[in-house]
Amino acid sequence: MARPTRHVFVCSQNRPAGHPRGSCGQKGCAEVVDEFMQQWQRRQCFAQVLVTPSGCIGPCGMGPNILVYPEGVMYSNVTKADVSEIFDAHLLGGVPVERLKTTADIW
Numbered sequence: 001m002a003r004p005t006r007h008v009f010v011c012s013q014n015r016p017a018g019h020p021r022g023s024c025g026q027k028g029c030a031e032v033v034d035e036f037m038q039q040w041q042r043r044q045c046f047a048q049v050l051v052t053p054s055g056c057i058g059p060c061g062m063g064p065n066i067l068v069y070p071e072g073v074m075y076s077n078v079t080k081a082d083v084s085e086i087f088d089a090h091l092l093g094g095v096p097v098e099r100l101k102t103t104a105d106i107w
């Protein structure tokens with residue numbers, strides 16, 4: 001397996017309603033995960049990018065959250081509509097999407 005240039009972890013954690021931490025699942029991460037998978041497939045960029053649905057990555061109340069390595073850039077409040085820009089600008093272009101970055105006091 002070739003080592004990809006970037007690896008994106010897309011939080012897919014769900015918790016029961018009323019849980020004190022909330023979850024990305026309660027904030028619609030399922031459609032974000034699905035959009036990442038569909039675009040990854042459509043773009044056929046498997047050598048450059050690895051996409052992995054993950055468990056909780058931290059700031060649950062700001063979800064859906066994703067985390068991109070090797071830069072260690074986290075994005076919060078990601079929507080399905082943001083996924084194309086994340087692929088084009090960061091995952092394939094190498095330029096993080098500033099407007100979606102998790103605030104510095106959190107990450």
Ligand code: FES
Pocket residue numbers: 011012013014022023024025055056057058059060061063064065
């Ligand atoms: S549930 Fe997604 S960051 Fe915690």
